[in-house]
Amino acid sequence: xxxxxxxxxxxxxxxxxxxxxxxxxxxxxxxxxxxxxxxxxxxxxxxxxxxxxxxxxxxxxxxxxxxxxxxxxxxxxxxxxxxxxxxxxxxxxxxxxxxxxxxxxxxxxxxxxxxxxxxxxxxxxxxxxxxxxxxxxxxxxxxxxxxxxxxxxxxxxxxxxxxxxxxxxxxxxxxxxxxxxxxxxxxxxxxxxxxxxxxxxxxxx
Amino acid sequence: xxxxxxxxxxxxxxxxxxxxxxxxxxxxxxxxxxxxxxxxxxxxxxxxxxxxxxxxxxxxxxxxxxxxxxxxxxxxxxxxxxxxxxxxxxxxxxxxxxxxxxxxxxxxxxxxxxxxxxxxxxxxxxxxxxxxxxxxxxxxxxxxxxxxxxxxxxxxxxxxxxxxxxxxxxxxxxxxxxxxxxxxxxxxxxxxxxxxxxxxxxxxxxxxxxxxxxxxxxxxxxxxxxxxxxxxxxxxxxxxxxxxxxxxxxxxxxxxxxxxxxxxxxxxxxxxxxxxxxxxxxxxxxxxxxxxxxxxxxxxxxxxxxxxxxxxxxxxxxxxxxxxxxxxxxxxxxxxxxxxxxxxxxxxxxxxxxxxxxxxxxxxxxxxxxxxxxxxxxxxxxxxxxxxxxx
Numbered sequence: 055x056x057x058x059x060x061x062x063x064x065x066x067x068x069x070x071x072x073x074x075x076x077x078x079x080x081x082x083x084x085x086x087x088x089x090x091x092x093x094x095x096x097x098x099x100x101x102x103x104x105x106x107x108x109x110x111x112x113x114x115x116x117x118x119x120x121x122x123x124x125x126x127x128x129x130x131x132x133x134x135x136x137x138x139x140x141x142x143x144x145x146x147x148x149x150x151x152x153x154x155x156x157x158x159x160x161x162x163x164x165x166x167x168x169x170x171x172x173x174x175x176x177x178x179x180x181x182x183x184x185x186x187x188x189x190x191x192x193x194x195x196x197x198x199x200x201x202x203x204x205x206x207x208x209x210x211x212x213x214x215x216x217x218x219x220x221x222x223x224x225x226x227x228x229x230x231x232x233x234x235x236x237x238x239x240x241x242x243x244x245x246x247x248x249x250x251x252x253x254x255x256x257x258x259x
Numbered sequence: 260x261x262x263x264x265x266x267x268x269x270x271x272x273x274x275x276x277x278x279x280x281x282x283x284x285x286x287x288x289x290x291x292x293x294x295x296x297x298x299x300x301x302x303x304x305x306x307x308x309x310x311x312x313x314x315x316x317x318x319x320x321x322x323x324x325x326x327x328x329x330x331x332x333x334x335x336x337x338x339x340x341x342x343x344x345x346x347x348x349x350x351x352x353x354x355x356x357x358x359x360x361x362x363x364x365x366x367x368x369x370x371x372x373x374x375x376x377x378x379x380x381x382x383x384x385x386x387x388x389x390x391x392x393x394x395x396x397x398x399x400x401x402x403x404x405x406x407x408x409x410x411x412x413x414x415x416x417x418x419x420x421x422x423x424x425x426x427x428x429x430x431x432x433x434x435x436x437x438x439x440x441x442x443x444x445x446x447x448x449x450x451x452x453x454x455x456x457x458x459x460x461x462x463x464x465x466x467x468x469x470x471x472x473x474x475x476x477x478x479x480x481x482x483x484x485x486x487x488x489x490x491x492x493x494x495x496x497x498x499x500x501x502x503x504x505x506x507x508x509x510x511x512x513x514x515x516x517x518x519x520x521x522x523x524x525x526x527x528x529x530x531x532x533x534x535x536x537x538x539x540x541x542x543x544x545x546x547x548x549x550x551x552x553x554x555x556x557x558x559x560x561x562x563x564x565x566x567x568x569x570x571x572x573x574x575x576x577x578x579x580x581x582x583x584x585x586x587x588x589x590x591x592x593x594x595x596x597x598x599x600x601x602x603x604x605x606x607x608x609x610x611x612x613x614x615x616x617x618x619x620x621x622x623x624x625x626x627x628x629x630x631x632x633x634x635x636x637x638x639x640x641x642x643x644x645x646x647x648x649x650x
Contacts, residue, residue, distance in 0.1 A: 138409055146416065
């Protein structure tokens with residue numbers, strides 16, 4: 055099979071799985087089920103594409119779907135602060151930095167390695183097995199959903215109070231802040247170019 | 260019940276000063292009253308979502324069209340010329356419409372070596388990010404799509420996803436200019452997201468809320484007097500410094516000149532836009548103008564009082580609060596303040612020369628970030644002293 059056909063087959067199967075699970079979710083649990091299915095498809099589909107793609111940059115872009123899917127799960131679990139932090143930090147920060155790192159690599163150089171094919175096949179096969187079992191009625195049949203999606207259970211206000219209350223997590227919060235500051239200063243120290251490292255032959259900036 | 264009466268009924272009802280999450284948005288509330296019995300729940304929700312999305316898409320289009328015309332007129336007058344004068348008659352008001360038709364009819368080309376899927380996907384991701392961020396923007400005290408207590412956090416988070424779209428466009432184009440543009444975008448956005456968020460912390464500390472509705476309401480009173488002038492920049496002097504930092508970072512985030520390095524038409528042809536043409540190209544510009552508007556809205560709400568002016572205070576005194584007129588005035592106030600911000604961005608663009616990439620990085624990491632942190636510290640001290648004195 056040529057590479058192009060392999061790609062077509064892979065993405066067709068992924069699309070079928072996504073649409074199948076979306077329909078199943080809608081039938082089982084209404085809009086909540088549909089949302090769950092969409093976020094699950096985004097998370098797992100993004101992961102499958104990430105390990106299957108040969109181009110590193112495309113893999114990195116596929117991670118965006120995974121990050122957004124996880125943020126969606128936080129959202130339907132009623133934790134909007136965590137969801138938005140996930141998007142802001144992972145998509146806006148980590149992924150942009152990751153792309154900056156891999157963007158100049160040459161695409162399509164490495165053959166797809168066996169563990170990567172195995173992992174992608176396992177993910178896809180798991181998805182197919184799950185959908186088929188749902189269709190023929192083996193295993194879990196009804197989806198138990200949380201009662202409501204409207205009320206976030208933890209509000210940003212509560213999180214802020216919990217972090218700054220001396221009786222709760224203020225020590226852990228300050229320790230984490232201290233650790234991050236130390237890490238930041240250390241990173242700058244390691245990355246710093248010392249003036250004595252330069253020799254005239256190396257050329258100056 | 261007529262449709263107009265429904266609108267009247269919905270927006271005069273007393274839902275001011277409620278707790279967050281105490282109701283749906285105004286689209287859902289309106290639809291709930293005309294919902295037929297046989298319509299299942301999920302179809303109803305999807306319809307409401309569809310209408311809200313349609314509204315936001317229309318909003319983005321109108322903002323972009325108006326801003327493009329405004330940019331042409333502003334740049335024209337700054338350079339001692341008129342800008343468009345013929346299309347449509349009065350001061351060339353239809354120029355953007357004509358441009359839109361031209362862009363729709365243009366051939367949509369994809370270069371030979373491009374990554375087709377990502378090349379198609381990039382404009383969609385850019386637009387999706389900005390649509391999501393706009394949904395968090397309230398139109399007035401009683402008109403909003405989602406009443407969230409995380410408003411500005413949501414706007415910043417969803418707005419940052421547009422970066423990935425721009426990087427994707429640059430990489431998928433298979434062109435050196437595009438790739439350089441994309442790399443500059445990634446570096447610039449990562450550098451300026453920190454001062455942007457940290458400088459916003461200052462008004463957030465003064466007002467004590469993430470929510471755009473509550474932040475605006477908080478700025479109604481100056482020393483306990485409901486005059487609509489208790490804006491964050493007036494109640495705490497360090498907020499003014501924070502606003503300058505915020506504004507520079509916002510220019511860099513929206514890739515506007517003097518920070519338009521990802522595009523940089525005089526060095527990189529058109530940067531990440533080089534290989535795009537037709538309607539896909541215009542999607543990136545819709546995003547740029549919508550992002551400018553959104554950043555101006557955030558600045559207006561958290562530094563310059565949001566919906567609050569003496570006029571809104573007067574209307575509250577006249578007991579007009581919650582009515583259609585009051586909401587319209589709030590909406591108009593916010594739009595005017597936001598377009599004042601957009602005008603400031605255009606003014607800066609046509610006044611300042613572009614900075615070099617190393618200057619951009621130096622400014623972001625060495626100056627703006629420490630200054631923003633210092634602003635937060637001083638704001639905290641000021642707020643603590645104010646708490647001790649005023650209580």
